[in-house]
Amino acid sequence: MTIQNDPFFIDFQARIRMIQSEMAKANIDVYLGSRLRTLSWTLDAFCPWRSFVVIPPEGLPTAFTFVIDAARVADDSWLDESNVFGFAPMGGQDQIELISDFIKDLLAGGRGRIGIESGMSNYLPEGNLTHYEFERFSAALPGCELVNAHTIVDKLSMIKDAGTINRFREASRIVDIGHQAVFDALKDGGYRGMTETGIAGLAAFAMRRAGSEWEWSFTGGNEIASGYRTGLTGGACTPASRREIMAGEPLMVDIHAMFKLGLGDHSHNYLIAPVTDRQWWHAGNFLDIVRLTLKSYRAGITPSELAEKMMGFADERGFSDYMVPGFEHGIGLMGDEWRIGLNDGPFPYWTNPDHVYQAGELLICAMQYACPEEGIGFRYENPVVIHPDRCEPLSVFPLTVDEIK
Amino acid sequence: MTKIIQYLTPDWRDEAERRLKSELSPERMNFITSSMSNIYLDCPNGKDKYLFFRFEKGLFADLILGEGEPPDAEFRITGKYETFARISRAELGSQKALMTGKLKLKGNMIKALKLASIADRLNKVLSTIPAAY
Numbered sequence: 048m049t050i051q052n053d054p055f056f057i058d059f060q061a062r063i064r065m066i067q068s069e070m071a072k073a074n075i076d077v078y079l080g081s082r083l084r085t086l087s088w089t090l091d092a093f094c095p096w097r098s099f100v101v102i103p104p105e106g107l108p109t110a111f112t113f114v115i116d117a118a119r120v121a122d123d124s125w126l127d128e129s130n131v132f133g134f135a136p137m138g139g140q141d142q143i144e145l146i147s148d149f150i151k152d153l154l155a156g157g158r159g160r161i162g163i164e165s166g167m168s169n170y171l172p173e174g175n176l177t178h179y180e181f182e183r184f185s186a187a188l189p190g191c192e193l194v195n196a197h198t199i200v201d202k203l204s205m206i207k208d209a210g211t212i213n214r215f216r217e218a219s220r221i222v223d224i225g226h227q228a229v230f231d232a233l234k235d236g237g238y239r240g241m242t243e244t245g246i247a248g249l250a251a252f253a254m255r256r257a258g259s260e261w262e263w264s265f266t267g268g269n270e271i272a273s274g275y276r277t278g279l280t281g282g283a284c285t286p287a288s289r290r291e292i293m294a295g296e297p298l299m300v301d302i303h304a305m306f307k308l309g310l311g312d313h314s315h316n317y318l319i320a321p322v323t324d325r326q327w328w329h330a331g332n333f334l335d336i337v338r339l340t341l342k343s344y345r346a347g348i349t350p351s352e353l354a355e356k357m358m359g360f361a362d363e364r365g366f367s368d369y370m371v372p373g374f375e376h377g378i379g380l381m382g383d384e385w386r387i388g389l390n391d392g393p394f395p396y397w398t399n400p401d402h403v404y405q406a407g408e409l410l411i412c413a414m415q416y417a418c419p420e421e422g423i424g425f426r427y428e429n430p431v432v433i434h435p436d437r438c439e440p441l442s443v444f445p446l447t448v449d450e451i452k
Numbered sequence: 453m454t455k456i457i458q459y460l461t462p463d464w465r466d467e468a469e470r471r472l473k474s475e476l477s478p479e480r481m482n483f484i485t486s487s488m489s490n491i492y493l494d495c496p497n498g499k500d501k502y503l504f505f506r507f508e509k510g511l512f513a514d515l516i517l518g519e520g521e522p523p524d525a526e527f528r529i530t531g532k533y534e535t536f537a538r539i540s541r542a543e544l545g546s547q548k549a550l551m552t553g554k555l556k557l558k559g560n561m562i563k564a565l566k567l568a569s570i571a572d573r574l575n576k577v578l579s580t581i582p583a584a585y
Contacts, residue, residue, distance in 0.1 A: 117562045128562050138549075139530070139556035148558065 055217070055307050057210035059091055059125045062203065063108055069199040070104065076159030077150050078102040078196060079184070082174040083382025085164060085200045086110070087308045092123040093260075093381055097174075099146055103153045111146055143180070147187035154191070161188065162196025167396045170385040172265055201389050204379055206407035207432070211380065212441075214309025215409060215430050219441035221257045221304040222311035225269075226444045228253030229300050229315075233451045238298075238319060243271035243287035250302045254311075259304035263381060264312070270301040277316075278424035281371050283415040294319050297326065297423045298451075308380040312411055313442035314426040320452040326423060330448040332366040333416040333425040337446060340374055340412060344404070344431055344438035350375060350387060351400035369424075371415040378411045378430055408433040412440070459537060459583040460492060460501055465517040467581050468503075475577050478510025481570055485509055486563075488571075489522040491530040501533075505574070527559035527567075537585040539575060546575055 066089070070078055080089060080100040087093065089100050089108055096113035098120070103109075107130050112120050114133030121131035132149070134142040151157040161184075163176050175197075176184075185193055207215075229250050232241070247269035251262050262268035267286025274296040276285055285299065292298055296319050304311035316333070318326055340357055354372050361367035377387045377398070386392075387410055392399025404410075412431045417424035425448065431438040457464045487506040495501050502522035506514035516523065535554045538544040547568075549555040557564060 114561045114565070118565075121562065129560065131560075131562065133561035133565070135561055137551050137557060137561075138553040139558050140550070140561055144556075 053210075054213045055210050055309075057091065057208060057214075059089065060107075062089060063102060065203050066102055066199055067105055069203065070102070070162060070196075073162070073196060073199065074160055075162040075194065075196055075199075076104060077153055078162040078199070079146070079150070079176075079193075080164055080200065081176050081180075082164045082197065082200075083172050084174075084204070084379055085197070085382075086174070087380040087382050088200060088204050090120070090124045090126065091308065092120045093308060094120060097142070099142070101146060101149060101153075109149065111142060111149075114140075143183045143187050147184060150188060150191070156190070157188075158190040160192045160194055162199065163193050164197040164200075165195045166197060166390065168385050170265070172382065173385065174382065198389060204383065205388060206405060207379070207409045211309065212409065212432055214307045214380075215311070215378075215432075216309075216441050218259070218304045218306040218309045218311030219313065219430060219443075220311075221254050221259045221306060222302055222313045222442050223444045224257040225250040225254040225259075225302045225304065226300065226313065226315050229302075230449065233292075233298075233317065235452070238292045238451055241292045243273055243276075243290050243292070246271045246292070246298075246300060247287040247302075250300065254302065254304040257304075258306060259311070260307075261305050262303045263305040263310055264303040265384075269303060270299075270314075272299045272301075272424070272426075273297070275419075275422035277426075278417045278419045278422050280417060280419050281415065282417055282424065283371060283413070283426065292319060295321055295323075297425070299424065299426050301426055301428060305381060310378060310381065310384075310430070311442065312378070312428050312430060313444060314428045315444055316425040316427075316448045318448055318450050320450055322450050325421070329366070329369070329416070329418060329421070329423050330425065332361070332364060332369070333414075333427070334446065334448060335364070336361060336366075336370070336416070337414060337427045340414060340427075341429075341431070341438060341440060344412060344433060346404050346406045346408075346433050346435045349401050349403055350398055354400075366416075369416050369418045371417065374412065374414055375410045376413050378409055404433045406433055406435045412438070454582045456582050456584050459540065459585045460495065460503070460517065460533075462517065464581060464583060465503070465515060468578055469512065469515045471577050471581065472515070472574065473512055476512075476573060480573060481507060481510035483510040484567065484570060486527070486567060487514075487523075487525040488527040488529065489525040490536060491522060491528065492533045492536055493531065495533045525559075527557060527564060529555055529557050531555040540579050540581075540583065541585070542579050546571065 098112035114135040117133030271287040272285035298317040301314035386398040388402035414427040430441045504516040
């Protein structure tokens, strides 16, 4: 249970009341959340198994998860055991029957409008209601209309409160400890004999010791790329391989920490000596565009404006061929790692390029520089808080490309 | 000669209460406070019956046999008379009956898991009553 004088306190009861207020406006009697982001945002617990939250028109929500994890979810959540149910393959206890019986008890005459979460995502663990679940809930709730209602949570979760930002700040502080541990291990020839997976592990060890709950990214935890793997075309996803770190090659270290569902995500880049002038040219380009991007983020701009400005800069400097023309991805409490803003762009469930950033939004400033023909690339990621006139990068590990001798 | 009692009759209920009280101490019942209704569908008389158990700190507070809607209980287990009878005759395990959907449990599984071994103890005592079905 979180207390109100805790810097990481989030008023989950107030969040539920806000959802209930929006449900009333949308004439929704019960909200059936299934997305990981909704579960984190409402329950304050990580739900790795298929889980649901049922939000009644008033009063407390109830969580449903796989029975083997239900007591742990109740222990982590702000809810107590009477509001967390485990489902299991038993009569009356499978997820469809358990939840639909529970919902029927909330509805007068067992009839009403149920808000569900449907859609699509590039993020595999998104957790939208599946077609099969939709059919089964529809059959189990005759007289109920199931309507897509995820926008309620998407809207309410867009601007981050102080507790959420502080959790991200702490996760970023832990990530910086991980980066320092990697740097200390690599320097003075320490890189010799190391592999990408070894670096991922030593970063994880340092971050766990500092309080990280896990290397949360579904992209393989800590992403490490060395040599040609840093420069794969558009390659912004590099689960660590068993590749050995070699002299004369680039090394990209993209590590992830989690603190109370707040997510740290920062990439730092290295060149292993001897470094050529051409490699330094690439590194300089990358650092310059990161600095300019960080200087440009503020409330009022849009992803497309920013991309246009940055790609213009890259073009002037002659490295636009190496830039992936995207400079951000969405972020929120665990499970919210996809598009920026609402589902209101020209391509459903992708970031709206004309989304206007507002103060209090949090996003990952994300840039990928990749030159496949020369086997070199760099990545920048950092959670940034949008302020009226600037952005605040939460990871403060020095922005450099370090030469390791 | 052992007296055979008709299953789910007032005599059977009285014998069940006597055995449960004498064989399951509050300590054996883990001093639980809870309640449970077994709902027997399609009984031989064509009606539905219930058996309501209530425990206070491990002591049997109520054991009520009736017809129609049972009192509110923390757990409600519904199944056919024959299913319960097979469990009482030790021909079918209660876990298997639940896992194959022959019995339906309503209630919080987290709490039910804590009480599973107690329910087994209780069923074991009930199965010792010489009964005709």
